Amino acid sequence: MGVPAGAEGLDETRIARAALTRLIEPGDATGAMIVAALGPTEGLRVATGSQQIDPAIEARLRSVLIGRGAKAWEGVAAAVERWRSRVPDLAPHRDLETIARFGGRFVIPEDSEWPDGFGDLGEQAPHGLWVRGEEHLPSQRSAVAIVGSRNATNYGLSVAGEISKGLVDRGVTVVSGGAYGIDAQAHRAALVTDGRGLPTVAVMAGGLDRYYPSGNEQLLREVARRGLLVSELPPGGAPTRHRFLRRNRLIAALTGVTVVVEAQWRSGARSTAHHAADIGRVVAAVPGSVYSASSAGCHRLLRDGAAVCVTDVQEVYELLAPAGEGLAGEREGHVAIHDGLAVEDFLLLDALPVKRGAGIDSLSTVAGLSAAQVRAGLGRLQLMGLCQQTAGGWRKTDKGGSAK
């Protein structure tokens, strides 16, 4: 992108890109073309009107507009006019200080940490990514998106929790949108497991100085502490409806597979699925009862051939892993154990950790069962020799572990 290699140039580039994230709406194609033609520093000057479009600049801009029709050039002037009202609010130094105060940083395409998957977004790629948390951003090859309805059913929450926890157990990062319902369950279950690597990333539609929705504040704080909160909006950016929809493309691009756990006939999760399909990512959907409106969107994706049917974490993992790696073993054994247990007990067995023990509350959250159900189930599993109580809480026995 014609950026100077030195640290000073990189700082200048970072500051320009920070300003661009406040000036230009996510996914704005005209803004992307200006930056592609002129680079972020000069592009920002043109976008803010502080640099006139002289014949030399016009020629460079027109070169990236070739094949886009006569209207495209008019679009540049209209965009600069549109952005004018925001110019007085630009304060990239302050935004960078703010994110640093939150223990965060601003990652740009020029950084080695820039997610490989964003390349597939083309002119829809963000100008930079505001990040809170210590870990590096994940590669799409080791990240899976789990998305779904805000008003999820207990069934959906159970499935989301199992898949999320199982993926983190396999070293995969779970990416979601930080919303209520399936999103929150995916983040929560990812954080239950002992951390090796990056458990979870929440992609927000607004600035990272606030927690949205507020009911998820505690969860999102924990995501920032042990995982990552990311956004293409600078601190203070409001999560508008448009930004929520645009945000979904980042969830899709950050990951190798997008799993829709529950979705109504019309839903935001389906929007994420379509973004994923658009950039060549694998989309998977979890089936459910035909009587559940919360599964209607998943069934629609399956019926349209837009998604692969997945029923457990192993099937999801197979979609992510390169051929031959991490393939499911003999299937029948798995089903046989399934058949022998009540559904609740199977959920509970799946939720039980192998190493460190877990308490009733934690098991209740991951398995999507009440505390009473967990206590009763632990008794049954213990009788079957599948779990045991230790000083640190409940965990699987070797026999219980092989049942997975």
Place this chain on the structure above:
Amino acid sequence: MGVPAGAEGLDETRIARAALTRLIEPGDATGAMIVAALGPTEGLRVATGSQQIDPAIEARLRSVLIGRGAKAWEGVAAAVERWRSRVPDLAPHRDLETIARFGGRFVIPEDSEWPDGFGDLGEQAPHGLWVRGEEHLPSQRSAVAIVGSRNATNYGLSVAGEISKGLVDRGVTVVSGGAYGIDAQAHRAALVTDGRGLPTVAVMAGGLDRYYPSGNEQLLREVARRGLLVSELPPGGAPTRHRFLRRNRLIAALTGVTVVVEAQWRSGARSTAHHAADIGRVVAAVPGSVYSASSAGCHRLLRDGAAVCVTDVQEVYELLAPAGEGLAGEREGHVAIHDGLAVEDFLLLDALPVKRGAGIDSLSTVAGLSAAQVRAGLGRLQLMGLCQQTAGGWRKTDKGGSAK
């Protein structure tokens, strides 16, 4: 097939084919080739050894064996040897009298009633079809197979009942295997509706002089009375395991679409689905809970891309109907009603007839609900103005009818 056109020739052909169904196991390729080369009458004489294979006959037999390798010719001799022990038991006249005594008949490929779909079976086509019932055999263009597990769940029974009844309401014939579980529910629900056309066909794996399984005797009697019982085995033929598996190809060939409602990871229903795919029929599968072992086979078909996901009768009907005909209307309205009702009440509403009233027992069977659940649900639906009690029993109101 070189059959004389006159009635006498047809009788001779029918008698020969009746004998062939007792002599040769279903789907035996060698038997099919002999009949293809020589016609049923002369083919029977060769197959029974009453006609020596002279050079002229050998030439005709070899002509249909071209391209099948050297072993094929040896197969003919071996088959004749294999069939020898059955020759003394051949009594086609008696078998034809027996089926007539049961109010039935023996339909052969030379009859105009011969199902169009059997053509796709090639050398796997039956030599004739033993039939009980008055209606003509259906065209595959107006018949759907509903198959599934013997040990079905309440969920599977409900879905099977709804789809079956809805298809018959649309003038489609429901074909199944007469077994316990999903099969029985499909037949039963098809018989609930006021009959116009042929409601249901049960394809049996043994002779039609007995009811198998015996627990379905009452149901199968009713199928014979108002629908059709069919088999490629003559009266007295035992339903062996091999014949059950071969029978599945007839279910697939008789219908335009095969719907698998519930199936274990390994199941006979999946066998029917594969037969259907082999002869180019549409296969559909109903999704369910990922925790239900009874849906694992359906999910496997969906995951493998071997089946289309269907969630209601309209989606099944669209797979059968020619393009543009019988397409689903505005989807949202359907889902909206769905959302407003408890699952049990929706099942019940769907089970309620539009014209003649139905009793608690009948509704209980079709909806897959207990009598107590039906009574409670009728009260709720009545309060919502969706159903009413008449002298003949409970039925939908106009408002309830539009909710479908």
